[in-house]
Amino acid sequence: MLTAAGTTSTAVAAGVPAPAAKAVAATTRTVAADGSAQYRTVQAAIDASAAGDTVSIAKGTYREVINVPTSRTGLTIKGDTGNAEDIVITYDNAAGTRKPDGTTYGTRGSATATFAANSLTVTGVTVQNTWLRSEHPDITDTQAVAVTAQGDRQIFRNDRFIGHQDTVLNWSPSATGQYRQYFRNSFISGDVDFIFGDATAVYDRVNITLRDRGAAAGGNNGYLAAPNTNSAKKYGILITGSTISSPAAANTFSLGRPWHPTADAVGQLVIRDTALPAAVRVAAPWTDFGTFPWKSARFHEYANTGPGATVNANRPQLTAAQAGEYTAAAYLSGTDGWNPVG
Template identity: 35%
Template structure:
């Protein structure tokens, strides 16, 4: 196995991309990335590669491409060319670092992906992923785009294949659809935080929330209610596992209004997302999940639900101050999962974890 060190000085390479490029596709490698901020847009497609930072807040990879950027040919960059880090190939492991897209407010710049995870097997441990709109893409793409060239990027023309992904002790921050895609992905013991998107408002005011018509640039109707965002936007098929969050802490950032954050909305009709034994704060909407194009839009083909959710008033407080979440106002197509079903879903999740860690 190759062992390579990246450092601002004294390493084998000073640039992460150069270290990745030096690894032959078929050879396993561990790339140790020393502390520092690396302003790079990286593309990694190898058979088995591991990137290890010096700490979740010590090693930072940062770039700021964004979807609304106009390219030399006059077209826009689009979502899937905005990534700070693309991970393809057969197996990738990333530990102990931050990967961020610092393009800023999605209402201005559009989508801005921090991590594009597309390897057959993906494992992220103690990785912080930060952005605004579309922070983490868990490939594959849906089969077809809803608009011409909507999937312009590294996998636009390739056959869709199911990936298995595992996120352990990670921190993921964003606002609109910021964990999205069609993977079978397990999130264990992660901290998920939705940004406060109402920039510039004064106390008791909705200034800066959107246009005068009440429609936000992300096509969110805020005429009757402030919506800070949607944590997930899954597009997995109904027979797949989809997204499973276990023992995670789900919060709105300081300033998020009560009931203004949705656990997700379906990017496609067969989306699957469940939350098991998670702790959430009061920013989570009483409907729990939203339809695509409207909070109460019926989504009968989806599988959305939760089990064992606890609510906590103060995110800094211990779990012993939590209480059982009420699902009395959930959308009717959202499931209140029973114990036996939760155990079965967790068993399927364990199979994904095993595949990603063995």
Template identity: 30%
Template structure:
């Protein structure tokens, strides 16, 4: 039996497309065993909460312009669900991905709940293999959840304040910009499973911040075996000189793996880092190649 032809669907809030709502477009093709689908999203503000179910075929959400193609919702952990109970962190996402294969390009995904409202996820990614290219992820606390599998972020903009990249997946952030919105925050809260070679790897990224933002930690271990590596990352002065935080649990200093290599900028002073983090050697850093990190899978063309 030959391979089924790919499906192309268009979405526009102006109504000049197959669908005006993104979720309706997803629902139209989200059937187990279906053909791969591209959902082309025309510029506009899509005010809806979207779920890509586990039964969905490989889907590409393709925006035309990242700055003008915006998916936004404002649930947070305290928002009451249909059952009258708070949603909690894991049901607060604007975009929720459970499919085995998923790609998003050229759009903005925003949780507009606002600062001080608690955990409020923009993208909840619990997929087998997920790719985000030229995507902006906007939020405050817990902006991006990386639940499982292998995830690749290329040329993305990710902002937040507390634990704004968190989860257990093996994830590569390739030439991304991380933006710290407030002082005394944390960029990552990894929960890498024990025995997993790679958790979060940041390659050739940049860390920026709002005016006057200071004392932001590169990470703290959500679970004991957290692994995070910053490779050739430019860090502004918002990064705390000690770099890493133990989350008030000194025993995690023995099990967490926090690494850096050839970072630059005023926030990258290796001599000031906590002694339980480490600077990689040239030989060690050379092993941090995408194809090695992902065990043979390369997301190019995915």
């Protein structure tokens, strides 16, 4: 090492190591809507946090839109009671809702919560989008996202995500990039395309509710999933070891349709080892998305049970050998061997 004068530093020349950088301790930021904590809003605590910090939220309802930027790597957001029903983050924008400048939010912009940071953990909270079609008959863009997950190595555990159309968006900022998101022991509800996107996402031991839009038996209440996985990716969305339920009439829900916004989007979705309700269209649970046929997508089932499960020509099944390649661990391991499954 050279000094300002260009001579060799005595300390280094003598073999004395330079002082080690002092580690910065992670900080917990507390939030309570009643003012009894450091911050009244979740976003204020996020803004004050550094990478690796924890935002701990007290019981209450927080009407706000939150955004965790990429700079908050390793942030933990948790409800401090351990019960997601106690901590509710809520808002009600839709894609067609107008901003003050007259433009609309669009699908991703409608999200109540956007999580962009890598290595993020969210646990013990409810995030919901309460926008209702019936209250806004003038709006035709009815997508209303509760959660946009758009980081890598993200974990969502013991949470509740509630909406109608487009509840949870699993998003890859780069269509061919590595963005993995793991949802476990959580609750998700919606009616149209409400688990969707092009990231690699695993829903493991999750309770999913198909919300009833009032269609009679054999009619159309909606679609569970709409992946638009890039064709270069082997893994898109996996639902495994889960329970899907519904109060809707029989044969009114499709398991999925392939969202095809670009030529290289070929949706990949496996539903396996999961209980399916009578609301699922037993004879043909997959459907086309516009002019893009579901048979061109990568849709499979394996070992599902319940009144909505069967095997026929319209329900492609993994073989036992293939099933070993389509597990939670396989989807999430990526290039670095990440394994949050435990």
